[in-house]
Amino acid sequence: MTSRQTTVRLPEELAAEAEAVARVQGTSVNALIVDSLATEIARVRADKDFTARAKRLLKRDKELLDRLAR
Numbered sequence: 001m002t003s004r005q006t007t008v009r010l011p012e013e014l015a016a017e018a019e020a021v022a023r024v025q026g027t028s029v030n031a032l033i034v035d036s037l038a039t040e041i042a043r044v045r046a047d048k049d050f051t052a053r054a055k056r057l058l059k060r061d062k063e064l065l066d067r068l069a070r
Contacts, residue, residue, distance in 0.1 A: 008033065
């Protein structure tokens, strides 16, 4: 699996809490963020309302792109 580096700005209090949680879990803040993001993505993928909205938006975007490509 390849990785991509990105910058995330966290509020100071959230960053401190993330560091404390990661330290107690014996992991890095990076691993905590990656695991949390993966969990959230899995949650929204299972959300039928979310997937229906995403499909509608993607369809609309495709229609707009098709019109612009003419």
